[in-house]
Amino acid sequence: MNSTIATISSQLQLTHQAFGNSPSVSHILTPKMVTWQHGDEDTMILNVDGSALANLGKVGYGGLISKHDGNFQLGFFESVGIFNILHAEIQALWIGIKLCWEAGYKKLMCYSDSLHVVQLVSTDTPRFHHYANILKLIGNYLAKDLTVTIYHILREGNSCADVLAKLGLMVHNILSRSMNLPLIYHLF
Structure with missing residues (x-):
């Protein structure tokens, strides 16, 4: 090298x-160096990613939730049909935050390898933006009793979410969740 x-x-x-x-x-x-950042004991880590076969082609998303020490808690993936990659990346973040909220997690560190999504969520989005509705749904969760920090991560540091997003391409519009990491491995 x-x-x-x-x-x-x-x-x-x-x-x-x-x-x-x-x-x-x-x-x-x-x-x-691509390193994984962790929070304190009450922090959950959410990694999300989108995947597309082509621009305006079949897209899917996926993500994983883990404890501050890296212990896997939940993996998820879904196909969202024919869209672009930005839609999949935003959808991944929204569903990931939603699943964390439903599980009762109150403190999150979210990682996405889409700088565009991180910027969209971190600023005021014009109400006529193409994805304003999904971004508003994310904003609704961020306004709840939830501490969420969203970071951009290099693609190399987000490979586990990338694998799940690619699984999202293979399913048929069903949100798949697994608390069993070996089960996800056997899907390959």
Whole structure:
């Protein structure tokens, strides 16, 4: 891996020398660790993701809820029909927060690899936005007696939710829930 980084670094330096404006290559290629953040003992972790076969194709979503120490509590996935990926990502967050509320969890750290969704939920959405209704449903949960923090996570750190979202592509419009992680593994 170090030789690959050195090769890329060398090629990047040559490119910047040829076209000017040469920034520090070490700054650009600084490796970043993808780590899982956890809260205190009363915090539940919600990871969500959407999956699409194509833009305006079949989409699904999935997610998992775990305790602050990483112990799996619940996995979920569903197909939502023919939409775009943004719809699946928003739907995943809404259903995930809803399931946490129904289970009585009051403090959540939510992770989505869709920066767009994190930004939409973190700002005032125009009422004529295409997904204003689902975003309003999320806002309704955020207004309840619930502490929710929503973070953007790199795709590499959200791989478990990605697997469940891909399962969502395979089912037929049924919200599937499992408290049994080995059962989810056997679906493959």
